[in-house]
Amino acid sequence: MRNPLKPLVDKFGLPRVIIVSFFLLLVVAAGGFQMNLMQLLSDCVRRWGMFGILALAMVPAVQCGIGLNFGISMGIVGGLLGGLIVIQLNVAQNPSLVAISPLLAAWVAVLLAILIGVVLAIGIGYLYGQLLNRVKGSEMTVTTYVGFSIIAFMNILWMLLPFSNGELIWPNAGKGLRNTISLAASFSGVMNNTLAFKIGALTVPTGLLLFFFLICFLIWLFMRSKTGIAMSAAGANPMFAKAAGINVNKMRLIGTTLSTVLAAVGILVYAQGFGFMQLYNGPMMMGFTSVAAVLIGGASPKRASITHVLIGTFLFQGILALGLPVANQFIPESNLSEVMRLIISNGIIIYALTQAKGGDSRE
Amino acid sequence: MNKKLRDVLFQNKVVILFIFLCVGATIASKQPLTFVIPELFTRIARNSFIVLALIIPVIAGMGLNFGIVIGAMAAQIAIFLTTYWGFTGIGGFMATVALATPISIFFGFLVGKLFNQMKGNEMIGGLVLGYFAEGIYQLIFLFIFGGVIALNNPTLMIATGVGVKNTIDLKDTVKYALDTVPMLTIIEIGFYLVLIGLVCSTIFKLAKKQTVDWKKTILSAAAALVVYGLTYIGPVEQFLAKDRLMLLSAIELGCLATVIWQALKFVRSKLSAGNAGALDAAVGAVRKPFNGKRALVNLGLAAVIYGLTYVPALYKVLIVVQLPVMTYLCIGALCCFNNILMKTRLGQNMRTVGQSRTVANAAGINVDKTRIIAMIFSTVLASWGQLIFLQNVGTLSTYGAHTQVGQFAIAALLVGGASVQKATNKQALLGIVLFHTLFIVSPLAGKELFGDPVIGEYFRVFVSYGVIAMALAMHAWKRPVKEKVETEKPDDGKKVEAA
């Protein structure tokens, strides 16, 4: 009477087995309802590319030892500012660029936004890393609330910053920036549409995936470089790293900064795919989504790899993409999928916390 | 002396900062005190209970309990069900309490169990758990109610019959159920409670064949009877027939009570000096001697406060504010409960566990069980707190009423000067006053200063997050410094011991 699932459960952890089974169930259900599976799959792939880099931001954070970085909103804010500046400057509408090709103009805009975002994120990430080096052992608790605080603080700034472009501010002389900023006139969908092709009903957003894989590759290279290896060691065993003459705090600083930078890049990639930039409380829970994604992929608060990101984001976003239409079959126009998202993402985080014994015990 | 003053200022820096913020924002908002103060007292009545529910977990070393959201959810489940069943008035409120209590005990037990699995990560765990519970809660209210369990009530349910409406009006059910209990009833109930208590304890002692202090028992009963009898005097009865107490009257009564209390103490100290001195010496007990200076200070203070009520500006404010007596009594009772609990065996165990789990273990205290009990207490109290809040507000926003509960309660507690390891009733109450003053005036101040109330609103949200972030960071920050003193080697020492 041995349970044949037992070794599977032991290896991957119960929640992961449940999530994978749930994903498969959704696929079967979607098939059963005669939905267009190919179209759903394109949706999965699109979301995969959009969210992937945000989830990737967890890898350097976890590897350098600060744990799950709930505070990627720090980087997201940087990315959003980059996007805002580019729209303010009307880069995508720049006549000389548009003259060459509108697509090029959009690319220049998004890359410039990313560049500005990265520069800001380096500064923010450095300060953030300094803070985290002083609260060792309680990083997760602190990052969460510092992340919330920066969002709340930026809410005030979004009201006060002197942006003037009509795309950004409320019409009718309202005060402050809009809640949701349309990117239609700037870089909406620029990556998704580049080199996109269709196989039947399956749309492949080539540009988006290429960009995502490029970033993954760069991170992979970094993790194999001298610094990357030292960083991983510092995270895994600070005393070991110290014995090898490595400055652990510096490595944590590098990891935190890198994570913040990736978050800045990630939010812009997400925004271009979504077509909108969400300010104010929009990015508040993004950290939780990213954390949940890597955890679903098999990461722990101590170890995370690019494979975890790839698998986890696909599964998580896949469930969300499939869940919505399937749920609607049961109860039309319900937000069952939103409820599902809450339960899955927070459930997996709780599970991870119970597994990580003695994270920051106070004895 | 100068250094001492600086120390006091430094230790209370958060409180001082917020006092300045509140005063500044109030001035900037250009609102009269007759608007701010009544509003503030309404909010104190609504929110104090749930903030006070946070104290026990802090003492038990579990930090700020972000899991009180779950207690609030238990309360909302209960209030939904009693509304559906059609309970109203104070009876309906008591039924809701009776229903919410077992639900929250069960939830508290589960939360406690879970927290024992993630010792040291309770705070982040509680936060995530809150979101997780939110998912379950929505599942229940949106799909199970009406979907799985057939509920037929068009005023509560969404038109499709599946899922509960966004807002539930409590006006005809339990709105002001607790606030409107007349003082007369309170005294009456109190009288019967005292009698029952005396009888029970006497029977208990007789059954166990312990000696009964008949004189004391009879005296207490007589005192209760006298107080109860007073309510039959015409003017007194008239005064007590109301359910709200004017703040002015409350202050007057407070001053009077102080005077009577000091007088009683004085008489008692004289009596015991006279005839019980020998007895005291024999027992060896150190009865606190009557402190004449302190009594005078108290009396003086009472006199000054009473005198202040004659200042016209204050008088204007004082006659506007109407306190819901029963609600304030509940808050007072919870303060007493928190204090008394700490003087019991269980409370001492909680303190020990909170200070050091290792020592507690070595002393034979069941650490896990103590933590679970602390969690149950907190969750139950939070659910009661949420009920008090809802009966005062009068509408239940089904999917929104609980979301910010933990956030705001914790922020309030921290504003009052509490920290992750230490929190007292005083800090909680002071925090509520400051935090909610800021809450009332900041949108208005935002409008006056920036021409937009939204900025003020964002500011208060930022404050609530920021103060928590700061408290958590400061808590984590302090530790290495402390270790440095002990081992002169901050982080490394710990690692080696752990290894």
Next chain:
Amino acid sequence: MENTNETYVLKMDNIAKEYSGNRVLKGVNLHIRPGEIHALMGENGAGKSTLMNILFGMPVIHSTGGYEGTIQVDGQDVVIDTPLKAMELGIGMVHQEFMLIPGFSVTENIKVGREISTPNLVSRIFGRSMESLDFEQMAKDAKKALKTIGLQIEEYVKVAGLPVGYMQFIEIARELDKTGIKILVFDEPTAVLTESEADRLLEAMRVISSHGIAIIFITHRLDEVMAVADGMTILRDGEFVARKEIKDTNVVEIAELMIGRKVEKLLDDDLPDNRVISEDEIAVSLRDYRVEMPGERVKGVDLDIRRGEIFGIGGLAGQGKLGIPNGIMGLYKATGHVKINGQELNLDKLGDALNHKVAFVSEDRRGVGLLLDESIEQNIVFSAMQTNDKFLKKIAWMKLYDAAAAKVHAEQMVKTLDIRCTGIRQAAGRLSGGNQQKVCLARALTLEPEVLFVSEPTRGIDIGAKKLVLEYLAKLNRETGMTVIIVSSELVELRSISDRIAIVSDGKLACILKPDDSDANFGLAMSGAWKGGEANA
């Protein structure tokens, strides 16, 4: 045992204990008379703590199969299976680490877990945990206990502000306050105290024993034993060596009994030795060297280690010998002057020792020595890659991991050191202790050091692997002329391999001995009979 008619408050006979096949106690006897101060002595790992764990019925004993032998308290056979049972029998322990809560008052600390309470109405319904505390009665008890040991402090002050010396006394007061206490165990109580505090403690012990309470005194310090104890029991390697009355013995005899000559040959003599060691060529020179390593503090050591020798550093646990290499490697804050081959080392600069071709194999294999989740290959090449830029290839501006080179090297190391594994990709954490040690050694050697510190090279590994590791170290020394410094608690292994042995006691150098010096000399040096001076016995 010489006097069988005597009454004993505690008789433990033929106690034996096995941990997963490893016999750590082999028929030990411990007999204590009422009111006696009885010293329990032995090197680290002699079995003292296991014996005490048995006496206290600790879960660690009973979850690993219990023990053999009999225990009698007051002439009655007893089975102690829980700490609670031990407490009921009147056995108390004064811990080495203070089990005190700084934020509590002295009274609260003394009464922790045993508060006095009175019933009230609520407690009658909900049970005892709701009883209210009787602070007056508790304060009275606390005062009484404090008075017994002669400590002049008010019972209501908070422990936080008290000097360290007082804390030990509060611990003792707590034990005394327990009703019916008969036996009190002091586990190295003077380790954290200053000299005058230690004297006061010994005085308090005398007072307690005069109340008829027996004391088991675990210590390494011979002078304290001579000063205060009535009798003593010596353990060595889990075996019972002797029970002596203090008046019948002397320091030298005790020292000899503690060390004992163990017949265990760890190194074959057939290694050709054609080293030339000169007094002028100093590989490592320490001057006024201090290290702030918790539990292993070094308090000013002057030492010269000659190039090409195998130098042993010995001493009991907690005396500071481990601090010496850890400080040099920058793992803990160190001060003073360290010269490597004549060049001054910058102790504040992390990794400076590595740059001076010093390598280190840590005593804490799993904590410091290895990345447990990483592969053997990663573990072996890591330090050399970070310090010497080996196993890296440059592509554009990037320095990337050269997997091919690393693989070749790791495979070669696995072969040379005979690391038993499924392949170089196996996670280091899954290897046995001996093989893990070899991986650590391999990483140190990959650095191609001139000076090699090896800390506790044989801790927790089986005898076969032990021999192999030591032989390899000797071979390395003979063949490449590498200076090898071995820090170890095991005197036998130091004496079998080293040219000279420094004994560290109380953070200072006690003396430098030859491997063939007498057992008594080693015993005396280790037990703090010589302080920072030359041999005078």
